[in-house]
Amino acid sequence: MKRMISRTTMGLAAVALTVGALAGTAHAAPAAAANSGDPTLTDVYIWATNVNLRQQPTTDSPRLAVRSKWWGDAVCQTQGQRVHDPAVGTNNWWTAVMEFSGSDIAWVNNLYIRGGEKIAGVPDC
Known part of the structure; x- marks a missing residue:
């Protein structure tokens, strides 16, 4: 039993470190309100749940965080690996996002970002 509790505690600690690496002390904005981040950047909304945020625009890249129904600041967008989700479609455009400036x-x-294949108002990288 002690071993099981220890493994659970270590697993939770690893999850907390992974989430904290990107989040710092920021909290996601409510779904109905826009992000109050950098006004020079375009706010984008991840509408889906459990969306992976990656180090590079490819699914082979390390996952930095997982977000659900979350607002972020979009820095730029570029074409990367083509992603296919049977429930949503296919797209090779990726957006670089930040929690806050x-x-x-x-x-x-x-x-997984509201706005379509290529997000209006977000410049190309």
Whole structure:
């Protein structure tokens, strides 16, 4: 039993470190409100749940965080690996997002961002 509790505690600690690496002390904005991040960047909304934010615009890249129904600041977008989700479609456009101005950048496929294949108002990288 002690071994099981220890493994559970270590697993939870690893999850907390992974989430904290990108999040710092920031909290996601409510789904109905826009992000109050950098006004010079375009706010984008990840509408889906359990979306992986990656180090590079490919699913082979390390996952930095997982977000659900979350607002972020979009830095730019570029074409990367084509992603296919049977429930949503296929897209090869990825957006670089930040939790707030100056935070780490992570990539999310545009399939999971409100706005379509290529997000209006977000410049190309």
